[in-house]
Amino acid sequence: MWKQEDLKDNLKHQIESLALICFEYDRGKIKYALDIAHKLRVLLHNTPKSHALIHQLALNNIDFVHTMSHKPQFRPGTEYTDGHVDYFLPVFFIIDSKIVLGSTFLTYHPFLNLAYYKPIDFDFWWSTQVICRYPNRFEFTRKQLITILSNKAGGSHIDPSIDPQHFLIYKFTEDMLGWDNFDIDYKPTHSPFFAMVRQIAHEVFVSLQSEDDLEAYLRSIYFDKLSAEA
Numbered sequence: 076m077w078k079q080e081d082l083k084d085n086l087k088h089q090i091e092s093l094a095l096i097c098f099e100y101d102r103g104k105i106k107y108a109l110d111i112a113h114k115l116r117v118l119l120h121n122t123p124k125s126h127a128l129i130h131q132l133a134l135n136n137i138d139f140v141h142t143m144s145h146k147p148q149f150r151p152g153t154e155y156t157d158g159h160v161d162y163f164l165p166v167f168f169i170i171d172s173k174i175v176l177g178s179t180f181l182t183y184h185p186f187l188n189l190a191y192y193k194p195i196d197f198d199f200w201w202s203t204q205v206i207c208r209y210p211n212r213f214e215f216t217r218k219q220l221i222t223i224l225s226n227k228a229g230g231s232h233i234d235p236s237i238d239p240q241h242f243l244i245y246k247f248t249e250d251m252l253g254w255d256n257f258d259i260d261y262k263p264t265h266s267p268f269f270a271m272v273r274q275i276a277h278e279v280f281v282s283l284q285s286e287d288d289l290e291a292y293l294r295s296i297y298f299d300k301l302s303a304e305a
Contacts, residue, residue, distance in 0.1 A: 077131070079132070082128065082131055082132050083132065083288075085128065086118075086128055086129075086132060087289075087292060089114060089117055089118055089128060090118075090279075090280070090283065090293070090296070090297075091296045092114060093111065093114040093115070093118075093276055093279075094280070094296050094297040094300070096110045096111050096114060097111060097273060097276050097277070097297075098300065098301075100269075100273050101273075105265045105266075105269050106269070108224070108266075108268075108269035108270075108272040108273060109224055109225075111272050111273060111275075111276050112220075112221050112224035112225040112272050113225050114276075115221050115225070115272070115275060115276060115279065116221055116222065116225040116226075118279065119201060119217075119218075119221065119279070120218070120221065120222060120225075121135070129197075134283065134286070135197045135198070136197070137197065137282065137283075137285055137286065138194035138195060138196065138197070138282070138285070139194070139195060139196075139197045139200040139201070139278060139279070139282040140192035140193065140194055140195075140200075140278050140281050140282050141169070141192065141193045141194075141195050141200060141204065141278070142168075142169040142186050142190045142192060142274055142277075142278060143190060143191050143192060143193055144171070144186060144190055166207065166208050166209070167183070167206070167207045167267045167270075167271060168205075168206050168207060168208075169185075169186065169206050169271055169274045169275070169278075170183050170184060170185055170186065170267060170270040170271050170274055171183070171184045171185075171186055171189075172184070172267070182265070183265065183266075183267040183269075183270040184270055185270050185271075185273040185274035185277060186274060186277075187273075187274070187277050187301065188277075188301070188302075192278070192281055194282075200217065200278075201216070201217050201218050202216060202217075202218045203216060204216060204217070206220070206271060206275075207220075207267070207268070207271065215268075217275055220268060220271060220272065220275075221272065221275065224268070224272065280293055280297050280298070284298070
């Protein structure tokens with residue numbers, strides 16, 4: 076039988092392990108996004124048979140943060156006065172993209188601390204809020220993205236009968252960007268979905284930092300080191 080102090084001790088182990096994996100991603104080991112997805116599943120994914128650690132500690136009752144860019148983001152579509160946008164290219168809301176200088180390559184980056192955050196209800200943050208969208212091709216919430224990568228694409232399990240569209244999250248191809256319909260030469264160096272997983276992990280760290288008994292611990296194992304490696 077788990078006691079609260081044991082669950083809290085396990086939580087610290089999980090988030091420290093998550094931090095170490097995130098730093099490996101930041102050093103260029105992009106496929107470590109699968110390991111990040113696995114850790115996020117342990118922390119966040121709650122079902123009758125899979126009991127999320129944050130639920131067992133009632134941390135799902137705190138607000139979680141949604142990443143907002145400091146700079147205006149290009150929205151490739153037709154925007155109407157009511158705020159609705161008909162997108163004609165995919166949009167990844169919580170990450171940035173950059174052209175590699177002097178090349179035809181495009182890289183995707185998590186914003187990490189180069190953003191501001193909007194606190195929202197955990198259930199909406201996890202299960203409802205869409206973080207990437209491409210009409211008639213794909214649309215994912217955080218929950219969908221993390222469970223696909225962990226349950227289907229190798230984070231925790233590999234599904235031999237994985238849906239072809241879900242496999243493309245792992246093995247990203249240019250046609251998922253829709254650029255085959257436009258005169259665009261830039262090629263992505265890696266999947267934007269991996270960068271989104273890294274940013275989701277950062278959102279978790281920022282969210283849990285609001286807890287007084289975790290603030291100093293998170294600063295020591297993540298935020299101070301993140302600043303040092305920047």
